[in-house]
Amino acid sequence: MSASDIVVAITGASGVQYGRRLVDVLLQAGRTVHLVISPAATQVCFEELGLSVNLEQFEPQHFLEKELDPATLARLKYHHYQDFNAGIASGSFRTAGMVICPCSMGTLGSLANGMSTNLIHRVADVHLKERRKIVIVPRETPLSSIQLENMKRLVDAGAVILPAMPGFYLRPESIDDLIDFIVSRICDHLDVEVNLTKRWGDPTR
Ligand SMILES: Cc1cc2nc3c(=O)[nH]c(=O)nc-3n(C[C@H](O)[C@H](O)[C@H](O)COP(=O)(O)O)c2cc1C
Numbered sequence: 001m002s003a004s005d006i007v008v009a010i011t012g013a014s015g016v017q018y019g020r021r022l023v024d025v026l027l028q029a030g031r032t033v034h035l036v037i038s039p040a041a042t043q044v045c046f047e048e049l050g051l052s053v054n055l056e057q058f059e060p061q062h063f064l065e066k067e068l069d070p071a072t073l074a075r076l077k078y079h080h081y082q083d084f085n086a087g088i089a090s091g092s093f094r095t096a097g098m099v100i101c102p103c104s105m106g107t108l109g110s111l112a113n114g115m116s117t118n119l120i121h122r123v124a125d126v127h128l129k130e131r132r133k134i135v136i137v138p139r140e141t142p143l144s145s146i147q148l149e150n151m152k153r154l155v156d157a158g159a160v161i162l163p164a165m166p167g168f169y170l171r172p173e174s175i176d177d178l179i180d181f182i183v184s185r186i187c188d189h190l191d192v193e194v195n196l197t198k199r200w201g202d203p204t205r
Helices: 016-028 039-049 105-112 119-129 145-156 175-190
Strands: 006-010 033-037 076-079 097-103 134-138
Touching (some): 033 119, 097 175, 134 175
Parallel strands (some): 006 097
């Protein structure tokens, strides 16, 4: 455990590529990443990436897009979504923050109402009560008043709502550019230095 560790939760909303890329970028930035994946996220992984993810016998290198060297891969700590004994379930386990990416409306509703029925909800509860950084990347369209109110409640409780809404003003040329736009903004909020995209107003890029 170190106060620079980051928790990444991937839930069953469209856009699991954002979460997968985020894990890769954080590991390459030298961070230890605690990863939790919901069962619904495995369904989305299969639909969107053709990837079968086994949460019982998780294989990190199978899940990640890029081949990582063993030392980098060793900084990826996987936790089963029902493992309430995991260190990250406790406020005494120090982290630099948590990201839920993508965040389904189901998980959003659970968090907004303090319903802690899996490890993802519990770790988010902990980050909110400990007043630590928590970045939530919701994905749904359009949004109901219930979903908007849930987001408002979470912002009021200290979360950052960072919707998976990439900007087009940097003239993206690929889906990877759109993904990196969001991943870069998440890293900004975590104070993790990355150089993934151009930045508006930067003449050197
Ligand atoms: C292919 C697929 C795409 C989905 N996309 C979304 C989505 O974009 N947003 C959302 O809120 N739910 C989406 N869902 C529904 C959620 O997966 C479902 O509500 C689930 O219960 C969420 O559980 P979780 O929050 O524990 O991951 C999708 C489901 C599937 C199978």
